[in-house]
Amino acid sequence: MEYFVLTIDYVGVLVFAISGALAGMRSKFDIFGVFIMALVTATGGGTLRDLLLGSTPVNWMLHPLYVYLVIGGVAVTYLFRTQVVKLRRSHFLFDTIGIALYTVAGVQKALAYELSPLVAVMLGVVSATFGGVIRDVLAGEPPLIFRKEIYASACLAGGVVFLLVTALVGEKAGTVTAIIVVFLIRYFAIKYKWSLSVSA
């Protein structure tokens, strides 16, 4: 389980780094800008989580492997841009598992700081989504997750389910159930074009 979680965590960082690198290339940034976009997209949510909790130096600075994964994601994006864009459009498997695990990790870390379940779930959602928010702000675009799909809502549901199943059954079951819930919500959201826009 530990091994599985770590592997998915690393894959998640790679996938988010690629998403950030693509956004940087669309904005015609130079290679430094593209790298920073990849870094903040991959680590921004977890960094904000750690800053809000006071867990410093923040996580990615303690584990240079994250930086190497970001460098790898940038290299892959430059070398195989066309294929990467195609892949991104047809698949969202890793991305979805990634945000589910980021959510679970955020909830767990908040509980370790003895925060309330409500705040823990919010921190989980922040961990999973704010990398993308910072990416969009730096690219000068309105944050995607505030408008499209029900990305964040899936994380919210995943965080709540994780808490409930962990309390009733155990942490492993909670993690797996949360991943399944996030995956199913995003799958059906895209298939049936769900949206939560209420604004007139």
Next chain:
Amino acid sequence: MEYFVLTIDYVGVLVFAISGALAGMRSKFDIFGVFIMALVTATGGGTLRDLLLGSTPVNWMLHPLYVYLVIGGVAVTYLFRTQVVKLRRSHFLFDTIGIALYTVAGVQKALAYELSPLVAVMLGVVSATFGGVIRDVLAGEPPLIFRKEIYASACLAGGVVFLLVTALVGEKAGTVTAIIVVFLIRYFAIKYKWSLSVSA
């Protein structure tokens, strides 16, 4: 007094949450985006204050009541949007008392960390205004307080007055005087269209 300050604090959070929710609805965000906009507007200034001081986990995470107030503010905005917009245009009483108290709270917390009066006043202004700055950046607009009214200058004056009156008379007198000063400056600023724009 304590009770009065706490009540105003909660009302301030509610008012700022409504202001953020309205901005999110204007930007056509979905309900998650609207909620995040309400949250950052209501808690962003205090969060930045706590991060700069190193007071973590940041304040709102330790008091879930703030989160419930933000949820309440979002609900009110969705249910009574037309009335809320009208109210917002004709009144600014709570908002003004709110920023005055945020300023005082920021100054007090900085002094508790043994920072200089100059830095304490600046942190007070940051506490009162940066929720709105983050709200505007996320909405893709230039920060309102950098251009309109003399919102921040009122906080600055309030912070200085709070320091002086607290030193000469006492903290309660300082708090009340600061609120009155912030209120009067904003009132006359709007009545006589004061502006501090110097740029050609």
Next chain:
Amino acid sequence: MEYFVLTIDYVGVLVFAISGALAGMRSKFDIFGVFIMALVTATGGGTLRDLLLGSTPVNWMLHPLYVYLVIGGVAVTYLFRTQVVKLRRSHFLFDTIGIALYTVAGVQKALAYELSPLVAVMLGVVSATFGGVIRDVLAGEPPLIFRKEIYASACLAGGVVFLLVTALVGEKAGTVTAIIVVFLIRYFAIKYKWSLSVSA
């Protein structure tokens, strides 16, 4: 050497404050907005560095002199705007020495927290460049350093050279060499219009 470094540090803050004030005036902000722009440009990179490390209260709050330098930079910009703009276009000496020293200071502080050399160099680059990134985001512009010149790349090279020369010779030699490297890269980059843009 200490005296030299401190002097340059203060000159760097002044130069960055002027750059931020100019950006605020271009965006037609009022005097408060111009001051905040000057403050975040001059102290934003170091503030982010301190937050990521957990070194709080952040550096500028402990040393009010930085605030006075920012106030001075704003005053100079209002009083001598035309001359300042001309100076800015023809010279970049202080700015370049400034970012070199910010880079070195960031690397040193990260090493003091026992972080890896890779992460230390990245933190150095962040210290030197993110003041400008926050300035541009607040002004509603895409971050300049993600697109123009090879500003950040010069810092990156400077950080690596500092690490190497410090390990082989000593810290003073490392600092001086890093400044020379950053200066030469920026000089030749501008002279021969180097660019790192790879995006199609």
